[in-house]
Amino acid sequence: MPQARFSLHVGPEELLRYYRGRASTVAVTADDGSRLRFPAASLRPFVTREGVHGRFLIRFDENLRLVELRRIGG
Numbered sequence: 001m002p003q004a005r006f007s008l009h010v011g012p013e014e015l016l017r018y019y020r021g022r023a024s025t026v027a028v029t030a031d032d033g034s035r036l037r038f039p040a041a042s043l044r045p046f047v048t049r050e051g052v053h054g055r056f057l058i059r060f061d062e063n064l065r066l067v068e069l070r071r072i073g074g
Helices: 012-019 040-046
Strands: 003-010 025-029 035-039 052-060 066-073
Touching (some): 012 040, 040 066
Antiparallel strands (some): 025 035
């Protein structure tokens, strides 16, 4: 199963764009340099008043559909 690790730092102002529907996907660069895109709604469990911050592990199935997004560190 393909997976990647990345850091994410999204402040509250930028997070509002996702909630207002102006952005539906998140684009990040993984630790290995690959570019990843996934649905912004996947971040909901990690939202705080300060936004979304931390290290994450993302897993995809063989069709490159999101299977799991998990925080692995602050």
